[in-house]
Amino acid sequence: MKIHHHLIRLTALSALILLPTLSSAQNVEPTPNGIKYPTGLTNWRVIGTSIRNDNNTQRVILGNSIAIKAARSNTEKKQWPDGTILAKLVWKNETLPTWQAATVPGDFVHAEIMVRDTKKYASTGGWGFARWKGLELSPHGKDKEDAQQPCFECHKAAESTGFVFTQPAKMP
Amino acid sequence: MKIHHHLIRLTALSALILLPTLSSAQNVEPTPNGIKYPTGLTNWRVIGTSIRNDNNTQRVILGNSIAIKAARSNTEKKQWPDGTILAKLVWKNETLPTWQAATVPGDFVHAEIMVRDTKKYASTGGWGFARWKGLELSPHGKDKEDAQQPCFECHKAAESTGFVFTQPAKMP
Numbered sequence: 001m002k003i004h005h006h007l008i009r010l011t012a013l014s015a016l017i018l019l020p021t022l023s024s025a026q027n028v029e030p031t032p033n034g035i036k037y038p039t040g041l042t043n044w045r046v047i048g049t050s051i052r053n054d055n056n057t058q059r060v061i062l063g064n065s066i067a068i069k070a071a072r073s074n075t076e077k078k079q080w081p082d083g084t085i086l087a088k089l090v091w092k093n094e095t096l097p098t099w100q101a102a103t104v105p106g107d108f109v110h111a112e113i114m115v116r117d118t119k120k121y122a123s124t125g126g127w128g129f130a131r132w133k134g135l136e137l138s139p140h141g142k143d144k145e146d147a148q149q150p151c152f153e154c155h156k157a158a159e160s161t162g163f164v165f166t167q168p169a170k171m172p
Numbered sequence: 173m174k175i176h177h178h179l180i181r182l183t184a185l186s187a188l189i190l191l192p193t194l195s196s197a198q199n200v201e202p203t204p205n206g207i208k209y210p211t212g213l214t215n216w217r218v219i220g221t222s223i224r225n226d227n228n229t230q231r232v233i234l235g236n237s238i239a240i241k242a243a244r245s246n247t248e249k250k251q252w253p254d255g256t257i258l259a260k261l262v263w264k265n266e267t268l269p270t271w272q273a274a275t276v277p278g279d280f281v282h283a284e285i286m287v288r289d290t291k292k293y294a295s296t297g298g299w300g301f302a303r304w305k306g307l308e309l310s311p312h313g314k315d316k317e318d319a320q321q322p323c324f325e326c327h328k329a330a331e332s333t334g335f336v337f338t339q340p341a342k343m344p
Binding site (some may be wrong): 042043044045046048049050051052053054058059060062089091093096098099101102103104105107108111132134135136137157158160161165166167169170171172 | 215216217232234276280309
């Protein structure tokens with residue numbers, strides 16, 4: 001009887017732990033280049049932030065555990081090991097009503113990820129690219145080529161930093 | 173013997189889990205108004221981002237578990253329960269070398285937190301305020317009054333949103 005109670009408690013506890021992770025991402029369609037939306041992405045830790053003045057957006061850059069370990073190591077030139085996933089949550093800029101000099105996240109634009117697999121994505125700098133648009137996370141790209149290649153074309157500008165624009169922010 | 177092995181494994185596992193949390197914050201001095209720097213703050217989940225054009229900074233806003241639960245609930249007007257801690261990591265703006273239209277985190281300015289305790293901080297809107305400057309996290313404020321009151325004076329501008337400037341960003 002006592003064991004039975006413990007089992008029930010354990011099951012309830014597991015459900016509580018899994019719930020926040022499973023809630024949002026379970027019905028998201030993969031992108032045409034076969035990349036799955038990572039479960040629990042919004043619970044990942046922070047690598048940095050950035051603002052794009054050319055399209056009036058701001059974003060937070062998150063990483064899975066492999067990415068965070070690499071981002072927070074003290075090597076000068078970042079090495080992103082296979083298995084790294086870098087993620088961006090992007091919002092339109094909006095003025096904060098209570099402090100007009102502040103620009104804050106308005107509409108959600110998209111979630112984007114870069115998946116590190118040096119073999120699988122050898123032809124695009126070792127990175128797989130994916131984007132899901134809007135709060136409904138609708139996968140971007142007409143086909144496999146369209147989902148991957150235009151991202152890489154733009155990321156060539158960051159070849160000197162391993163095709164990654166994001167440089168981890170300094171953290172205490 | 174087998175139990176002994178399991179114990180060693182468990183101990184090693186606990187050490188691995190605790191290690192990233194304990195590494196940075198253990199020697200940080202509390203602020204003069206008695207607020208402690210939260211252990212593992214940089215591992216907290218994201219509530220939003222913001223840019224201040226009046227002082228050329230960008231920041232990520234993080235929250236402890238109580239804050240995240242409140243931030244991600246679907247109530248229109250956020251209620252921050254006692255125990256909530258909101259945190260800001262703030263950086264000076266810098267131009268990204270590989271994409272000149274992007275503004276990214278440069279020097280780390282400070283970490284700030286707001287601690288919700290409606291009784292203890294009744295005279296300052298139910299919030300305790302604290303700031304630690306630079307990567308060395310040196311506590312801000314000459315004395316108890318100086319560490320708390322000027323923050324609250326400024327936050328009065330956000331009285332309509334419970335003295336909190338941050339409104340949680342829309343997330344998928």
